[in-house]
Amino acid sequence: MEMLRAENVGKSFTLHVQDSTVISVFEHIDFTLNKGDCIALTGASGAGKSTFMRMIYANYICQEGSIRVRHGADWVDMVSAPPHEILDVRRQTMGYVSQFLRVIPRVATLDIVADPLKAMGVEVEVARGRAAVMLRRLNIPEALWSLSPLTFSGGEQQRVNIARGFVADYPIMLLDEPTASLDAGNRAVVLDLITEAKTRGTALIGIFHDEDVREAVCTSEFDITKFRAVNDG
Amino acid sequence: MSNFENTAYNFAYLDEQTKRMIRRALLKAVAIPGYQVPFASREMPMPYGWGTGGIQVTAAVIGPEDVLKVIDQGSDDTTNAVSIRNFFQKTTNVETTEETAKASLIQTRHRIPETPLTDGQILVYQVPIPEPLRFLEPRETETRKMHALEEYGLMHVKLYEDISRHGDIATTYAYPVNVAGRYVMDPSPTPKFDNPKMNNMPALQLFGAGREKRIYAIPPYTEVVSLDFEDYPFTIQKWEEPCALCGETESFLDEVILDDAGGRMFVCSDSHYCKSRQEQGHSGSQSPDAEKASREVAE
Amino acid sequence: MAMNSLLSVENLTVKYGDRVGCRNVGFDLFPGEVLGVVGESGSGKSTLLNAVSGQLPPHSGRVSYKTRLNDRCDIYGMTEPERRFLMRTDWAFVHQNPRDGLRMSVSAGANIGERLMGVGWRHYGEIREAGLNWLEKVEIDDDRVDDLPSTFSGGMLQRLQIARNLVSKPRLVFMDEPTGGLDVSVQARLLDLLRGLVSDLGLSVMIVTHDLAVARLLSHRLMVMQGGQVVESGLTDQVLDDPQHPYSQLLVSSILQV
Numbered sequence: 001m002e003m004l005r006a007e008n009v010g011k012s013f014t015l016h017v018q019d020s021t022v023i024s025v026f027e028h029i030d031f032t033l034n035k036g037d038c039i040a041l042t043g044a045s046g047a048g049k050s051t052f053m054r055m056i057y058a059n060y061i062c063q064e065g066s067i068r069v070r071h072g073a074d075w076v077d078m079v080s081a082p083p084h085e086i087l088d089v090r091r092q093t094m095g096y097v098s099q100f101l102r103v104i105p106r107v108a109t110l111d112i113v114a115d116p117l118k119a120m121g122v123e124v125e126v127a128r129g130r131a132a133v134m135l136r137r138l139n140i141p142e143a144l145w146s147l148s149p150l151t152f153s154g155g156e157q158q159r160v161n162i163a164r165g166f167v168a169d170y171p172i173m174l175l176d177e178p179t180a181s182l183d184a185g186n187r188a189v190v191l192d193l194i195t196e197a198k199t200r201g202t203a204l205i206g207i208f209h210d211e212d213v214r215e216a217v218c219t220s221e222f223d224i225t226k227f228r229a230v231n232d233g
Numbered sequence: 234m235s236n237f238e239n240t241a242y243n244f245a246y247l248d249e250q251t252k253r254m255i256r257r258a259l260l261k262a263v264a265i266p267g268y269q270v271p272f273a274s275r276e277m278p279m280p281y282g283w284g285t286g287g288i289q290v291t292a293a294v295i296g297p298e299d300v301l302k303v304i305d306q307g308s309d310d311t312t313n314a315v316s317i318r319n320f321f322q323k324t325t326n327v328e329t330t331e332e333t334a335k336a337s338l339i340q341t342r343h344r345i346p347e348t349p350l351t352d353g354q355i356l357v358y359q360v361p362i363p364e365p366l367r368f369l370e371p372r373e374t375e376t377r378k379m380h381a382l383e384e385y386g387l388m389h390v391k392l393y394e395d396i397s398r399h400g401d402i403a404t405t406y407a408y409p410v411n412v413a414g415r416y417v418m419d420p421s422p423t424p425k426f427d428n429p430k431m432n433n434m435p436a437l438q439l440f441g442a443g444r445e446k447r448i449y450a451i452p453p454y455t456e457v458v459s460l461d462f463e464d465y466p467f468t469i470q471k472w473e474e475p476c477a478l479c480g481e482t483e484s485f486l487d488e489v490i491l492d493d494a495g496g497r498m499f500v501c502s503d504s505h506y507c508k509s510r511q512e513q514g515h516s517g518s519q520s521p522d523a524e525k526a527s528r529e530v531a532e
Numbered sequence: 533m534a535m536n537s538l539l540s541v542e543n544l545t546v547k548y549g550d551r552v553g554c555r556n557v558g559f560d561l562f563p564g565e566v567l568g569v570v571g572e573s574g575s576g577k578s579t580l581l582n583a584v585s586g587q588l589p590p591h592s593g594r595v596s597y598k599t600r601l602n603d604r605c606d607i608y609g610m611t612e613p614e615r616r617f618l619m620r621t622d623w624a625f626v627h628q629n630p631r632d633g634l635r636m637s638v639s640a641g642a643n644i645g646e647r648l649m650g651v652g653w654r655h656y657g658e659i660r661e662a663g664l665n666w667l668e669k670v671e672i673d674d675d676r677v678d679d680l681p682s683t684f685s686g687g688m689l690q691r692l693q694i695a696r697n698l699v700s701k702p703r704l705v706f707m708d709e710p711t712g713g714l715d716v717s718v719q720a721r722l723l724d725l726l727r728g729l730v731s732d733l734g735l736s737v738m739i740v741t742h743d744l745a746v747a748r749l750l751s752h753r754l755m756v757m758q759g760g761q762v763v764e765s766g767l768t769d770q771v772l773d774d775p776q777h778p779y780s781q782l783l784v785s786s787i788l789q790v
Contacts, residue, residue: 386650
């Protein structure tokens with residue numbers, strides 16, 4: 001079943017602070033994602049893998065084309081939908097594991113991981129329970145759960161981010177380098193999480209540096225280089 | 234007004250135009266019970282704080298046939314009461330009295346006489362601060378708006394603060410009241426002991442604040458309710474002993490220091506009321522005839 | 533104007549004489565949504581906040597609000613008593629300087645209880661209980677309930693102001709730089725508290741701030757103002773991570789990195 005369809009998507013950045021330089025990234029992307037897929041975005045650094053993923057999440061604006069997402073019984077165009085609808089898609093349908101952890105200082109790690117569930121309407125204690133299971137799987141020592149992750153090491157922050165992304169069983173998941181900076185043991189845990197999600201029918205898009213990770217979990221690859229736009233000058 | 238000896242002054246000191254201006258304010262005040270009517274308060278031959286508001290109101294309503302009583306802290310013979318009485322005697326030549334029942338017009342600071350007032354009498358209060366909301370809201374524009382829109386939550390903030398600080402509503406005078414179900418009014422500086430007397434009083438009550446230039450009124454037989462909380466209802470002061478001179482247990486008592494060794498006694502603040510009770514044969518522990526007093530207590 | 537919006541602003545223009553405070557601003561605020569307004573001083577964001585919150589009549593335009601009874605009413609078309617009643621029950625306003633929003637001469641408990649007494653609460657014990665509950669919610673020790681705000685620290689004062697405002701269970705809260713003037717560590721605590729209260733109580737919030745980090749952490753949606761006009765608006769992370777307007781780009785690129 002089709003979960004996401006991007007049509008004729010193009011992106012360019014206009015840098016007003018630098019003499020309005022226009023940087024075109026890619027154009028005419030057509031992309032489809034089905035239930036149970038795990039598609040790896042590939043292409044050289046700078047080709048726009050992260051940019052495309054951020055556009056799917058509506059974090060970056062899409063100037064051209066449409067990116068439609070199956071949201072419950074409806075289809076929502078992430079390019080043209082009003083903000084509160086996009087937020088609803090993010091709350092219910094689409095999870096995003098980014099490379100950065102952006103949280104309010106002072107909030108406990110357990111609550112940060114439980115947050116997406118609470119936003120879906122799950123009761124606080126149930127949400128915390130599931131967050132605890134996830135943190136334990138990702139080997140975050142229980143002693144740290146009550147602390148803010150802002151004091152953690154890079155690898156720990158990354159794992160908190162992954163826990164937060166996988167805690168809620170979204171129908172669609174976006175993974176931006178989820179295994180970077182993880183040791184072998186934790187990388188295996190993440191691969192398990194991805195495999196389990198696929199089995200559940202989650203549709204995933206990922207950026208993975210390691211070829212063996214791609215081979216282990218991805219159902220296909222999508223090379224974004226093919227859509228490189230021609231920059232003027 | 235012709236048979237009045239001191240021709241240097243108009244009757245009751247104020248000129249007739251001023252009296253009319255004040256009467257117009259009074260009529261408006263009576264028509265809107267508890268509402269503070271601004272008026273063009275005049276300079277009086279005495280300092281603010283000595284009752285210039287009350288005197289202007291009295292001057293505007295007094296007539297040659299009136300019988301005037303003036304009290305200060307319930308007493309007819311304190312400096313302020315005596316000088317105001319003399320002032321009106323000199324400028325109107327009306328009859329004055331200390332007897333509450335005999336007076337047609339009573340000017341007071343602080344107290345309402347213990348003897349119940351009757352139809353046809355007028356009670357004029359001297360008021361220092363007419364605005365009950367002033368304690369918490371210093372902006373006049375805002376307090377006027379609050380009165381206009383009947384936003385009186387702030388009044389209870391004051392009472393709340395009393396309870397949280399003192400365990401009880403500690404405001405003993407200037408205790409806010411709601412008049413005729415509409416305006417909240419400050420009976421300042423009358424003790425809350427007298428608040429119940431304001432309710433449904435047969436006499437007309439007029440309030441004058443000279444420095445603040447405000448007049449307000451309670452028409453006869455108007456409902457006056459003291460504000461309170463359900464769990465901290467309004468109560469009046471009580472004393473543990475009766476008046477030391479007349480033995481009264483239901484009146485407002487003043488503490489009088491007798492010597493520098495801690496000796497003291499409590500006596501009625503309403504001097505005329507106390508005196509007339511003593512004349513009727515009542516007495517207390519400090520009465521000249523103490524033996525009689527102890528006999529009365531034993532009964 | 534969207535049908536299910538809580539607050540709708542259309543073509544709002546405020547002028548100070550010949551000078552324009554804000555021009556042709558329009559937006560919808562939905563239930564449970566937090567709208568951030570950013571821009572430098574003088575950009576018109578405070579003017580907009582005051583005009584939208586019923587405190588500064590606009591030169592032209594309309595502000596309408598959907599009441600609990602589902603009527604949509606024009607904020608400047610209603611009578612003053614109605615507007616004032618709305619402002620002290622269904623709405624709340626959190627000032628940058630808590631001293632502007634508190635009564636400094638009465639205790640913390642009385643400050644919190646005022647809105648309740650304003651709508652007719654007349655039981656001291658219940659009012660005090662509500663005050664204690666709210667002190668706990670804003671993380672102030674309950675033994676401070678009878679203390680004057682003047683004995684509180686800046687962060688406590690701001691939290692007390694928030695409690696005083698939220699006790700009447702408002703649906704719409706306006707905030708003017710609520711974290712301005714606070715130490716960074718105190719700010720973090722307040723942000724956490726605000727975010728929790730906003731989501732627990734399902735509040736709709738319009739928050740004016742010049743701090744983009746605050747805007748990112750609290751608001752769902754952002755409007756960027758410059759010279760009295762909204763130059764860009766959209767999802768908060770979209771505006772901050774992929775700003776389109778030259779001024780938004782300048783604003784985002786001007787943030788100091790720690």
